[in-house]
Amino acid sequence: MPRSSVTSTSWLHGSLFPSLGTSVLAIFSIAGLLLIRRALGQLIRLLNYPYPADGIEGTLLSEARLLHSGQPLYQPLQLHRFISAPYTPLHPLIAGLADRLPGPHVFWGGRLVSTISTLLVALLIVLLVRRVSRSLLAGLLGAALFLAAPPVILWGTRVKPDLFALMWAVLGLLLAVLALGGETEHAPPAARSSVKWPLLSAAAFVVAFTAKQTALAGPLAAGLALLVADARAFLRPLPGARPGLCSFRRIALFGLAYLGLVAAFWFALQMLTSGQFAAHVLGLHRKEWWSMYLVRKYVRLLAPYVPLMLLSLVLPVRACWDDRALVPLCYALVAPFTLLGAAEISANHNHLLETILALVIAGCSTLGWAARLRLPRMWLSAPIMALFAIQLALAFRPQPWFRGEMHLRDTPARFIAFVRHTPGEVLTDDVGLLVAAGRPVRYDDPSTMGPASITGVWDPRGLLQEIAERRFSAIMIPDDVRAEPPDHVGRWTSQMRAVIRAHYRLKFDDRIKIYVPR
Numbered sequence: 001m002p003r004s005s006v007t008s009t010s011w012l013h014g015s016l017f018p019s020l021g022t023s024v025l026a027i028f029s030i031a032g033l034l035l036i037r038r039a040l041g042q043l044i045r046l047l048n049y050p051y052p053a054d055g056i057e058g059t060l061l062s063e064a065r066l067l068h069s070g071q072p073l074y075q076p077l078q079l080h081r082f083i084s085a086p087y088t089p090l091h092p093l094i095a096g097l098a099d100r101l102p103g104p105h106v107f108w109g110g111r112l113v114s115t116i117s118t119l120l121v122a123l124l125i126v127l128l129v130r131r132v133s134r135s136l137l138a139g140l141l142g143a144a145l146f147l148a149a150p151p152v153i154l155w156g157t158r159v160k161p162d163l164f165a166l167m168w169a170v171l172g173l174l175l176a177v178l179a180l181g182g183e184t185e186h187a188p189p190a191a192r193s194s195v196k197w198p199l200l201s202a203a204a205f206v207v208a209f210t211a212k213q214t215a216l217a218g219p220l221a222a223g224l225a226l227l228v229a230d231a232r233a234f235l236r237p238l239p240g241a242r243p244g245l246c247s248f249r250r251i252a253l254f255g256l257a258y259l260g261l262v263a264a265f266w267f268a269l270q271m272l273t274s275g276q277f278a279a280h281v282l283g284l285h286r287k288e289w290w291s292m293y294l295v296r297k298y299v300r301l302l303a304p305y306v307p308l309m310l311l312s313l314v315l316p317v318r319a320c321w322d323d324r325a326l327v328p329l330c331y332a333l334v335a336p337f338t339l340l341g342a343a344e345i346s347a348n349h350n351h352l353l354e355t356i357l358a359l360v361i362a363g364c365s366t367l368g369w370a371a372r373l374r375l376p377r378m379w380l381s382a383p384i385m386a387l388f389a390i391q392l393a394l395a396f397r398p399q400p401w402f403r404g405e406m407h408l409r410d411t412p413a414r415f416i417a418f419v420r421h422t423p424g425e426v427l428t429d430d431v432g433l434l435v436a437a438g439r440p441v442r443y444d445d446p447s448t449m450g451p452a453s454i455t456g457v458w459d460p461r462g463l464l465q466e467i468a469e470r471r472f473s474a475i476m477i478p479d480d481v482r483a484e485p486p487d488h489v490g491r492w493t494s495q496m497r498a499v500i501r502a503h504y505r506l507k508f509d510d511r512i513k514i515y516v517p518r
Helices: 003-047 055-068 090-098 108-133 136-148 150-155 162-180 196-211 217-235 245-272 276-281 292-312 315-319 323-343 349-370 375-395 400-407 413-421 431-437 446-454 461-468 494-503
Strands: 425-428 472-477 504-508 513-517
Touching: 003 108, 003 136, 003 150, 003 349, 003 375, 055 090, 055 108, 055 431, 055 446, 090 108, 090 162, 090 196, 108 136, 108 150, 108 162, 108 323, 108 349, 136 150, 136 349, 136 375, 150 162, 150 349, 150 400, 162 196, 162 217, 162 245, 162 323, 162 349, 196 217, 196 245, 217 245, 217 323, 217 349, 245 276, 292 323, 292 349, 292 375, 315 323, 315 349, 323 349, 349 375, 413 431, 413 472, 425 431, 461 472, 461 494, 494 504
Parallel strands: 425 472
Antiparallel strands: 472 513, 504 513
């Protein structure tokens, strides 16, 4: 072959096709920037929405204020009071501090915590995917897909701990990737075995646990990745290295640090709350409240992410020779187990967040790797690029399920005005109405009160007595107590409905029905 032909072929292998993959990513990035722009617009609009987006916003904000007022958060459940406090305490502490910030409405500070956390998760996705795939553009696309996901937009603008906890979990994943390798695959052994990264990763996951006790998929995935990498190092030691138990140093440091810190945190809170901490965060999440119907309902909402699921299936190829790819791979394997939480009565699509996050990280890590493949492997990168193009197109078409929650056209201003101008105490299904109206809260979580009374965790006789005595000036629930069957999500039991029906009459038949004493 003439020298000029060899040079031409070398140029094709070394320049044209690698730059072709990068060029495709650059084109995709235009769509990614459009997605980010649209997502930011929706985040800002929902952040400024001056009314409760759902009932649990009021619950968590009132509990944050309770904690900052010096009252115990994890109180024993009482006959005439129900304080749910179903989560670990870091988020109420931060939300209570943010609540002191001046803002356009009462929910501003707590929502700001979630929105900032969401943006930081997007930034961490960029860094993590960049570290795994060596592609900044793939990381940018991952951030765009994550921000554009309807559950992310909704839960990133509510007073909720989900995105705050995920922020620390993604930081832990990034630190676990650093524990598995340096900037390049050819970093010296010392750079790949630094003891600080496993410890820092464990610490980040512990903070995630203190924000929400269900933030367990991240540490499980990171621990599994470290274990596989250390086992690989034991079976195939680097030149000059001695195989032995020291080969498992990273997983040992990570596991002992994480379990030790979580145990210390748990037992300290148990002692400080006289055992009420576990009674709330474990006792108020019972398996008797689960339904597989709810799991199927929410899993269907993952249908638009099938392209990312298929892309994630390619990641084991990369993980065969790059330890850093083990982290997104293991996370994609572990995160779907969090969907079991969607089976809980009154669960919502926040249980999709971690699976979407894992799919975005795994799929975009695959994309960044495929973009650098040369001519002999273009047969693999071409379908990967095509799958991602389909995923980008789907990201611009949110499912109809979310549209009502995105637009929030029917504001509850009339209900807040009614609560504000009604003398006496009001019992409501949406505690956010009480918070927005500046009214006191004694029964702060109807979504938990009903199931807790059915399973015997809480004695509802005090509430039933107060309803029978017509202590409440009004009762505001979406349920029509005159109709059967009873509330399908179990907020208001048949017994509660019967007492309301006997002692109250319907005054306003609206989206939220208002009952007043007979």
